[in-house]
Amino acid sequence: MPAPSIVYTSFDSFPSPKGAATHIAAFAEALGAAYQNVDLVTLPGREGIGLPDLPGVRHHALPAIGENVITRAMAFRAELARWWNRRRVSVIHVRSIFEGYPLAQRKRDLCDWFVYEVNGLPSIELKYHYPEVDEDDILLRKLRHQEQVCLEAADLVITVSEVNASHLRSRGISRDKIRVIPNGVDPSLFHWQEPKPLENRSPRVLYTGTMTRWQGVHLAIEAVHLLRRDHPAELVLAGPCRPHERKALYRTIDRFEMAAHVKLLGPLTQCGVLELLHTCDAVLAPLPPNDRNLKQGCCPLKVIEAMAAGTPLIASDLPVVSALVEPEREALLVRPGSAKAIKDGLLRLREDSRLGPRLSRAARARAERDFTWQRATRTLLESYRYLLESNN
Numbered sequence: 001m002p003a004p005s006i007v008y009t010s011f012d013s014f015p016s017p018k019g020a021a022t023h024i025a026a027f028a029e030a031l032g033a034a035y036q037n038v039d040l041v042t043l044p045g046r047e048g049i050g051l052p053d054l055p056g057v058r059h060h061a062l063p064a065i066g067e068n069v070i071t072r073a074m075a076f077r078a079e080l081a082r083w084w085n086r087r088r089v090s091v092i093h094v095r096s097i098f099e100g101y102p103l104a105q106r107k108r109d110l111c112d113w114f115v116y117e118v119n120g121l122p123s124i125e126l127k128y129h130y131p132e133v134d135e136d137d138i139l140l141r142k143l144r145h146q147e148q149v150c151l152e153a154a155d156l157v158i159t160v161s162e163v164n165a166s167h168l169r170s171r172g173i174s175r176d177k178i179r180v181i182p183n184g185v186d187p188s189l190f191h192w193q194e195p196k197p198l199e200n201r202s203p204r205v206l207y208t209g210t211m212t213r214w215q216g217v218h219l220a221i222e223a224v225h226l227l228r229r230d231h232p233a234e235l236v237l238a239g240p241c242r243p244h245e246r247k248a249l250y251r252t253i254d255r256f257e258m259a260a261h262v263k264l265l266g267p268l269t270q271c272g273v274l275e276l277l278h279t280c281d282a283v284l285a286p287l288p289p290n291d292r293n294l295k296q297g298c299c300p301l302k303v304i305e306a307m308a309a310g311t312p313l314i315a316s317d318l319p320v321v322s323a324l325v326e327p328e329r330e331a332l333l334v335r336p337g338s339a340k341a342i343k344d345g346l347l348r349l350r351e352d353s354r355l356g357p358r359l360s361r362a363a364r365a366r367a368e369r370d371f372t373w374q375r376a377t378r379t380l381l382e383s384y385r386y387l388l389e390s391n392n
Contacts, residue, residue, distance in 0.1 A: 004090030004388060006031055006038045007111075011064070011076055011098035014042035015049045017267040018240065019209075019301040020119065023183060024095070025052050027117075030377035031093075032056030034384070039089075041080060041099075049269065069130070070139075073098035084110070091384075094150070095119055101146040104153035113387055116154035118164060121147055124296040128214040129242070156387050158380070161320050163297030179383045182324070183299040184373035189270060190308035192364045193278045195356040198349060202232040205346065206280035206311070208273060208302050211241040211249050214293070216286030216316065218252045223284070223342035225256035231350065238265040238276060270305075277309040281356070282349055285315035289336040293318055300324075304371045307331070307363035312356040314345040324371065330363040 008028055012020045024042065029052070032038045036056040044061040045051065051059060062083060064076035080099060092107070093115040094100030100116060107114050123144040127134035134140075151157060151168065157178045159165050165178050205227075207220040217237065224235040235258070241249060253262050268276065277283060283306040287293045298320050306313045307330065315321045317333035325331040332348065334341035349356050 003035045003037050004112075006035055006091045006093060007041060007089050008038055008093040009041040009080065009099045009103075010043075010095040011073060012042055012095065013045055014040070014059070014061070015045040015051055017046065017049065017269050017272075019183070020095075021045075022270065022301065023119070025054070026184065026373040026377055027380055028057050029054050030380055031384070034381050041083065043076065046267075069098075069126070077102050090388075091115060093117065097122060097143065097146040097150055100150045104150045107153050113155045114153050115156045115158065115384075115387070116150045117158040118151075118168065119160060121167075121296050123147055125214070125292050128212055128290075128292055156383055158383065159297070160299035161297040162323060163294070163319050165297075167295055167297065179379070181376050181379045181383075182371055183301050183304055184371050184376040185301075185304045185308040185367055186270075186373055187308055187368050190274050190277075190305055190367075192308065192310040192360070194310060195281060195312055195360050197353045198281055198356070199353060201281075202234060203227075203281040203346060203350060204234050204236060204279065206236045206238070206276060206283045207286070208237075208268075208276070208283070208305075209239045209300075211237065211239055211245045213248070214288065214290055216284075216288050217249065219286040219288065219337065219339045219342060220284045221252050221256055221258055221262065222339035223286070223346065224261065225258055226339060226343040227346050228258075228261060230347075233346070234261055234263065236263045236265065236276065236280060238268050238273070240267045273305060274309055277306060277311045280311055282346060283311045283313050284342060285313065285321065286339075286342055287316040287318055287321065287336065289316070289318065293320060303331075304367055307367040307371070310360040310364055312349055312359045313363060314342055314349075325363065325366065329359070330366050331359060 014021050014024050028040045032054050038057045040057050041060045043064055062079040064072040066072035066075050089111050091113045092103050092111040095117045123140050151173050158181055160182055165180050205224055209215050211217050224233050227233045253259055285300050285303050303324050313331040316336040318336055327333040332345040334345050
């Protein structure tokens with residue numbers, strides 16, 4: 001039997017410093033190595049970032065020009081349709097409705113199996129990027145409809161957390177069709193370094209990720225502001241930031257008079273993130289309790305990378321986080337939405353010289369055991385084999 005042909009497509013820039021690109025690279029590499037016949041179709045990558053070596057994978061970067069995410073998605077769909085040119089493949093693997101919906105509609109003509117990798121649901125999360133969407137009931141109904149079409153067309157649904165899987169089951173998707181595959185880390189790249197004692201030293205606190213309220217960046221700023229009432233401290237923010245998010249970020253920094261104590265960096269490569277982790281004393285994952293984190297779910301890459309690197313972690317006590325770490329053993333989990341609780345966690349690290357190293361060692365061991373890309377891609381290939389064999 002010839003190896004199956006696979007089209008793995010995503011409405012994401014690739015390569016890029018974002019976590020989505022890390023995930024795509026890991027999955028594409030595994031599929032290419034296993035099947036040797038993968039077309040990876042994405043948005044063009046960021047300048048200055050080289051394409052990773054992906055044997056068995058042909059990369060196609062398609063443009064998507066438009067004023068907002070909807071017009072860009074429509075442009076990408078048109079480019080994808082032109083590129084497709086009436087071909088039929090064994091497997092179509094999509095990461096969102098933006099590329100997936102028109103393919104799901106034509107599943108019978110285009111492929112034998114359809115795989116939907118649910119990393120986000122626009123009907124839930126789009127409002128966090130574009131607040132005006134929250135009042136557009138017609139658009140939200142359309143988005144939910146397109147999600148449902150993709151979910152029902154899928155022979156396999158992959159998601160990153162049990163919280164997300166539970167939500168998908170509530171929408172009528174069979175438990176047997178859903179496979180939870182958490183994000184991972186490359187332990188050989190994210191090598192471990194024991195944290196330095198904090199006595200008589202100003203802590204350097206790190207937040208990485210999107211600079212949005214649903215990720216909790218405002219709580220990180222307020223927490224370090226509260227800490228600075230008693231102790232000097234610096235906050236480093238690293239990650240992508242859209243223009244409207246930057247304005248909100250500066251308003252928060254100004255509100256807490258933190259301009260002189262916040263270092264703002266742009267998106268970093270994985271090597272850049274690792275270097276920053278090893279120069280900081282604590283990393284924050286202050287996810288607020290909203291539907292993006294409680295209903296849709298996620299698997300925060302920042303949490304797993306901090307665990308592997310050995311930087312002590314303070315994170316919100318939400319199900320998507322407690323699935324990754326054991327409280328008090330591998331991280332400090334604090335009350336969600338509370339800057340004071342984060343500040344208290346930072347004080348604990350400062351006052352107990354043994355706490356940070358203890359958390360660091362246990363977190364590294366957990367990351368090596370449960371959250372490597374090798375383990376994630378092994379589960380992916382097992383899911384593919386089961387899918388292909390059970391439908392022959």
